[in-house]
Amino acid sequence: MDEEFLALLIYVDDVIVTGTSITAITSVKKALHDKFTIKDLGPLKYFPGLEVARSDSGIIVSQRKFILDLIQDTGLSNAKAVTSPLPIALHLSPDTGDLLPNPNQYRRLVGRLLYVNLTRPDISYAVQHLSQFMSAPRMPHWIAALHVVKYLKSCPSKGLFFPVSNDIQLSAFCDTDWASSTFSRKSLTGYCVFFWGAFIYWKTKKQATVSKSSAEAEYRAMAATVCELLWITYVLRDLQVSVMLPIPLYCDNKAALHIASNPVFHERTKHLEIDCHNEINYKRAL
Structure with a gap:
């Protein structure tokens, strides 16, 4: 037995x-x-803010009611829906525009958007961008946050689908927006993880240091993704779920791939070994 x-x-x-x-x-x-x-x-149908529906092909997790309540609370029930989470070519800064008279209103809205991000990876970048201005939000930040709500209004029923699948391969994709922060010149790391044919984990996060090239930024994104993959394998192991090795990691930067495949670090990449590989080895030792 x-x-x-x-x-x-x-x-x-x-x-x-x-x-x-x-x-x-x-x-x-x-x-x-x-x-x-x-x-x-x-049987599970609703869990704080999450709606669960089952079928013969899999499970769907969404936050339709939570999103509709968010739209109503922000007074956008009659607003025109938009097709993108943020306006094209939008660049927000911490010192442009008038300060909001009630910053708690902005913080509460961004906090609710963070919760929506549990089932909506399509707003991950937008929520990360807005979260940078929680300490002193300004009017352009508030307008951008309302734009995200208008986007959710166009597709409130979208969610995550977990199919019935025999594919037990864990895989990950990563990418970087090099020097995208106009006020700090730090790059954004974005990655997503698939398991059993389902989208199970994703994140958009600003890198801790300024990368001098796109290859360096991409390599740091790869290192961050590997750290998250290690953590996920530990969680799956605790849940008694086996993981097939090796785990595929996909990156679209050839220079970063060449650095990853070359075990020799020279003077231009030695700092990557100290910064990235030490973090990976630390998480592996946990």
Whole structure:
């Protein structure tokens, strides 16, 4: 008999119970009820802000109701929807425009957009861009945040699809927007991870240092992605999910690929070894 496995996801007083044995799940729910008097809502359909729908082909996770409530709370129910998360060629800065008289309104909106980003990777870049100005938001930042809400209005039902698949290969894609920050000249790292044929992890993050070339920026993005892949493999291992090795990592910069395939670091790339590889080795040792 295979060893049974059980996992509990807890958010404040809401709990998701899953596992390999219905008997074990029933026993855990009974034990929790005896201790705390819980209410069993049956198969997962709704979890704070997340809506779960099932079919023979897979599972869909969306935030339609949360997004519709967000649109109504911002007073954009009758606004015209837009087709992109941010206006084309938009460049926001921390010192352009009038300061908002009520900055908490901006912070609350960006915080809700961060939660929407749980199922909407298409707004990842926009939310990252807006999050830079939380300390002193200005009018252009507020207008850009409302633009994101107008974009969500055009497609509130979009979400993540987790198909029924036998493909257990973990893979990742990474890219960089070199020196995209006009006020700091730091590059943006973007990456996404697929598993079981599903989109499971993504992030857009500003790099900690200024890269002197696109190749350096791309290589730092690769290193950051590898660190995240290591963390994901540890989580999957705790969940008793096997991962096929090696894990494919895709990058579109030939210079960065040549640096990655060359084990010898010379004077122009020695700082990459110290900065990137030491971080990877540290996470591998955890």
